[in-house]
Amino acid sequence: MKKTVFRDQHFLFWIIPILFLLGFYFFPMASIFWRTFGTGTNALTTNQVNWTITGKAIGFTFYQALLSTFYTLLIGIPASLLFGRFSFRGKNILRILSTLPFIFPTVVVAAGFNALIGPNGWLNLLLMDMFQLSTPPIHLLNSITAILIAHVFYNTSIVIRVVGTAWEQLDRKIENAARMLGASPWNVFRKITFPLLFPSISSAAILVFLFDFTSFGVILMMGGAKYTTIEVEIYIQTMQFLNLKMAGILSFIQLFFTMLLTFISLQISQGKQIPIVPVIGGEGSKKPNTLYEKVFVFIMAVVLVILLVSPTAALLLKSLLSYSTKDLSGVLPSWRLSSENYSGLFINDRQSLFFVPPITAVKNSMLYAAGSMVISIMLGTFIVFGNSSAGRSNKWIDLIIMLPLGTSAVTLGLGYLTVFSTSPNSIRWFPVLIPIVHAIISLPFVIRIIQPAVQSIPENLHHAAVTLGVPKHKLWRIIDLPLIKGPLITAAIYAFAISLGEFGATSFLARPEYPTMPLAIYRYLNLPGAENYGKAMAMAAILLVICGIAFITIERLQIKNKGLNSK
């Protein structure tokens, strides 16, 4: 059905988003292209481009992304079964905890694993204490194992969200019908459950692969200097070697693959065919009955707690401990409970990398996040309302979602750098650019949250309002906006959290006197000394708590919105 009432003026909504995207997306992208292929020598013919490094980076990017996706599915699919089919005590808490990492900034994840398996991590301290060792026995950091563990931690929540939800909503009657027709439990899974879940599994797999493919912070912080993906290589070529041509080539290779993956991902998620019935009175999930089921639920819950909860807990604990060099035995370092790490954040240390007290990073991040939130909500709302005039076809929205989703943060950062660093003077504007680039990164998520809400507004509400004397051009403000208040708030919190944790693009644009929290954490983690380590932990803990609160607020809002819709 076409929104005839609206049709006339709604294209006006497009003007601001289009101008914005032209200026802050297409222009920077074109600029990379120009720098790489346009001026002077062509990048393809110059010796500035090292094809061996490029080839290696592409190879490793695919290799680690494939492995990460495989292991993520290996844990994520049984976890989806756990959440989709069984009810047990503490399920809700475990579900929230397992989906929490999705919103965690990469630096927090890195800091969490550092606190757990790093040289000063809990596991090493425990083992050193138990066996009286003088050096840490576990060397997991700076290895591919560390990268894989972090990626599994990060992306299992995506599988649980997508596949677990689908599994929960899969009509049990369909499986029961197969059992009644003589299908054994294995045949029910093979012929019915798996084929019906397949669209969800593949769409989760591609999404996970895309995130692993463009992973930047995790590789940089967990993999060390040995492992470089395309994304990390772009950063190194730009920031260390100032080789913009090489960075440009890599950006386009990256852009090609990510656009392709995003396109496939959007195609798959559209053709979803999962029967959705409301879950009535526990028909969807049941208590584990047989011994096998009980063992499965227990083991899976333990695995999830160890994998997903322990890095977070380790980080929070570490942030509250202080290191002291004078130990009675003289061999082992000793730790005690204190708030020194946190108070250290307020001191403007002379040896610090920054020119300001670290706590300023919290203030900066909050300001950037607030700015980014306002911009992306405005753009998102305009785009969604503008689209509702175009006969409700999602073609344009899909394209707008795909562009920033398919462009890696590092590529965007590079684009901004090439456009806006033409003169030394222009660097002054970088702090303004950060909320803008964050807004572009969070725009796909904002649109995805608002769009279904706007589309579900019944057309006859508009007709009713018009007959009651509401002018056409005010419909969206008087009728639509109040109706989508809930999703708007959710989208705003999402945008805020994404900006808070954004690391890739920010690392290109942030200036030392305006650090953000992720940058501060990254730099402290790379500095020697227990004090710096403690500060990294404290800052990461603050970021973790803020993101955690944001996430739980979103969960609450969604439950509330669901309640309203069902009435």
Added chain:
Amino acid sequence: MLDLRQIEKEYDGQPLLNGLSFSVGKNETVCILGPSGVGKSTLLRIIAGLEQPADGEVIWNNKDISDLPPYKRKFGLMFQDYALFPHLDVFENVAFGLRMQHIPHIEIEKRVSEALEMVNLRHIARRSVTDLSGGEKQRIAFARALAPKPKLLMLDEPMGSLDRALRDQLTRELHILLGEMDIPVIYVTHDQEEAFSIADKLLILNEGRIVQSGSPQYVYTHPSDPWVASFFGLNNRLHGKIISSDPAVVKTDIGEVTISCVSERFSHGELVDVVILPTAVKMEVENQSQNIFTGKIVDSLFKGNSFTTQVKIGSDAEFTFEIPEKLSKGDQVTFTIDPDAILCFGRKD
């Protein structure tokens, strides 16, 4: 063939099935009728093996099959809302049960065609099941349940989501098809008309038990207690006391009522419930000596072959009768009540 013995089942801590027992004979079509939420579907799931009873036994041909998993029982169940496999087409849906039995391909082709022929849908074999109309889905679900030749067929509210006209048509078709099969059938519904037309034997389920069973005609005309009567929509109910037993006369709020059919069962002075059937009213009062009443018409609704008429007798007792003629609101009318159309139940308090 099928025997259920003392089946117990709880739901959310409340007893749902409460020592329920019944049996189904060879070639018998049994309808289980009861209000929504009484546990009819749960009962079917227990027979199917999809759910375990808390206590009791499911006996099939003198063997306890309580621990046999559903896929080994070879019973057919047609689900409410049909539960067709959305990723398979019509043909593959019907073929599913046969494939599970590892039947040769040619045989499968033949039997699926037969099953589709039976429901007159052979021409849509390669359509996607998501494109079908409600009536088509219902027939495919029926064909799918029957194709593997189950030893027992269960149907859970098979007409549940269809509109009235289609329902009547499919009920007729189903009645013929079920009559041609030589397997026992258990048919669950909350719709009495459906149950009356399909059943050889009717079981009324309430509060976890079978409260009455018998042929549809007998059960409808002889409800065993006031609850069954009101479940059938017989709501003209009065409290009273037996003042004479031959013929039985009951003293009620609206006066003395003479009842013809139940004279011996009640003794003088016993407290009873009286239910007057809606068809009990006759407008001619000449030559009548008993059961003459006067009432005021509250409302009269045209229902096709009669008028559903609300009549107020005395100060506050209102009754609903089916009367062949239109009466005006507010009129005072005098009529008789047929003593054969009055039911009488002893009070259980």
